[in-house]
Amino acid sequence: MTIAVPSLVTLEAAALAALAAAPDAAGIDDWRAMWLGRQDGRITGLLRSVKDQPAPERASFGGAANLLKGRVEAALAEKLGGMKSAALRELTTTAALDVSLPGRPQTIGRLHPVTQTLRDIIAAFGEMGFRVAEGPEVEWDRYNFDAMRIPADHPARDMWDTIWVDSIIGGKRDMLLRTHTSPNQARVMERQAPPIRVIVPGKCYRQEATDATHEWQLTQVEGLAVDEGVRMSDLKGILYEFARRMFGPDRKIMFHHSYFPFVEPGVEMAIDWPVKQADGSTTYKWVEILGAGMVHPEIIANHGHDPKKYTGFAFGLGVERVALLRWGIEDIRHFYANDLRFLSQF
Numbered sequence: 001m002t003i004a005v006p007s008l009v010t011l012e013a014a015a016l017a018a019l020a021a022a023p024d025a026a027g028i029d030d031w032r033a034m035w036l037g038r039q040d041g042r043i044t045g046l047l048r049s050v051k052d053q054p055a056p057e058r059a060s061f062g063g064a065a066n067l068l069k070g071r072v073e074a075a076l077a078e079k080l081g082g083m084k085s086a087a088l089r090e091l092t093t094t095a096a097l098d099v100s101l102p103g104r105p106q107t108i109g110r111l112h113p114v115t116q117t118l119r120d121i122i123a124a125f126g127e128m129g130f131r132v133a134e135g136p137e138v139e140w141d142r143y144n145f146d147a148m149r150i151p152a153d154h155p156a157r158d159m160w161d162t163i164w165v166d167s168i169i170g171g172k173r174d175m176l177l178r179t180h181t182s183p184n185q186a187r188v189m190e191r192q193a194p195p196i197r198v199i200v201p202g203k204c205y206r207q208e209a210t211d212a213t214h215e216w217q218l219t220q221v222e223g224l225a226v227d228e229g230v231r232m233s234d235l236k237g238i239l240y241e242f243a244r245r246m247f248g249p250d251r252k253i254m255f256h257h258s259y260f261p262f263v264e265p266g267v268e269m270a271i272d273w274p275v276k277q278a279d280g281s282t283t284y285k286w287v288e289i290l291g292a293g294m295v296h297p298e299i300i301a302n303h304g305h306d307p308k309k310y311t312g313f314a315f316g317l318g319v320e321r322v323a324l325l326r327w328g329i330e331d332i333r334h335f336y337a338n339d340l341r342f343l344s345q346f
Contacts, residue, residue: 008046012068015043016075028080035072043069113346114219114335117323118201121221124245125199128238130223133198135184137205138165141174143183147303149261149296163207163216177205180316182262185224189303194310195227201319212331219319226295226305226312232265235292235313243271243289246322254286263293263314273325287325290317 015035022031035043047069050062111119122132144150145157155161165175181200188198201221210216225234236255243251251271258268270286277283292315297307320332327346329335334342 008064008068011042011046012071015072019072019075019079022079025083028076028083032076036069036076043072110344110346112335112343113323113327114319116346117326118219118221118319120246121242121317121319121322122199122201124242125221125223125238128241130197130199130225133184133188133200134202135181135187135200137178137203139176139178139183141172141176143186144176144178144180147186147299148180148182149298154261161206161208163205178202179206180204181220181222182314182316185222185314186299186303188224189226189300189305194305194312195225196312197225197227199223210333212333213321213324215320215332215336217336220316221319222314222316224295224312224314226300226310228310230294230311230313232294232313235294235315238313239269239290239292239315243269247271247325258291258293260291260293262296262299264296266291266293268292269315271325289321289325290315292316 018035019028019031022028033041035041038044043065046065047062050058050065053061126132145152145154150157162179163177164173165177167173167175181202181204184200184202185198188196188200199221200223201219204218204220206216206218208214208216223238225238240253243253254270254272255267256270258266260266268288268291270288272284273287274282275285292313295312295314300307300310300312320335323329323335324332
């Protein structure tokens with residue numbers, strides 16, 4: 001098949017006329033398929049026919065065909081640019097942005113109430129000279145129990161109270177999710193000579209039923225002070241100041257005897273807490289918030305220090321319990337239900 005060069009002019013005119021008539025992007029796509037499509041495009045077919053031209057005419061015909069294609073593609077680019085500019089003009093006139101208007105407010109995150117309480121606790125003890133010491137949440141049995149004078153038959157080792165890791169060495173389980181942060185106190189005493197004055201915050205895990213006042217996961221802060229001449233009166237003074245800072249200067253505190261394997265003597269501390277009555281009056285009840293005591297001499301000796309020279313005190317409290325009291329929340333499970341209606345109140 002041979003095509004005369006003058007007929008290319010007619011073909012180009014038809015292509016440009018069809019392009020000018022294309023009303024929108026869909027029309028442009030249809031035009032491109034008809035004229036420049038790889039399979040059935042008319043101009044594409046024209047270029048493929050170069051080989052069918054008489055030998056003397058192939059060069060001139062091929063050059064003219066390529067020029068035609070270039071002019072058509074240039075017209076297409078100009079058409080697309082004009083459509084884009086028109087769309088932009090319409091956008092800037094009909095949907096213009098008024099920069100004088102105030103911006104749309106963005107949702108700002110906030111600290112979880114337990115994290116807020118934890119930071120306040122750390123700040124309170126930090127101002128009293130305690131530094132923060134952190135340790136692993138997956139702990140060895142010997143640090144979690146043995147180093148704290150908790151023998152193998154102690155209730156804390158019961159399968160319902162402890163979440164063990166599936167690791168058995170020497171015929172027994174030796175790794176667990178720590179049930180308290182006391183193991184890190186042992187680690188501190190191993191690597192540091194007195195004076196020691198640290199608080200140990202972190203997550204703890206206990207395989208127990210969840211109810212309004214208990215969760216299988218809790219955040220704990222324990223404190224340890226070891227030095228020459230440390231007395232029970234020092235412990236009471238520190239804890240009284242802590243209660244005053246966290247719950248207000250008018251709080252009363254009460255200590256009563258309690259048992260913990262790693263302290264002797266052991267105490268629990270309670271604060272007087274206001275309770276609104278139905279008639280509008282206020283009464284007070286004692287609410288226990290932490291356990292404490294003087295570090296057992298065996299623990300001091302087991303970590304390489306002379307119990308005749310050094311004494312110490314330790315205490316531990318649950319951060320969630322403090323948060324419950326601060327904000328008058330009745331159910332600890334609200335903290336971890338991921339309900340933004342609840343969390344956004346703090």
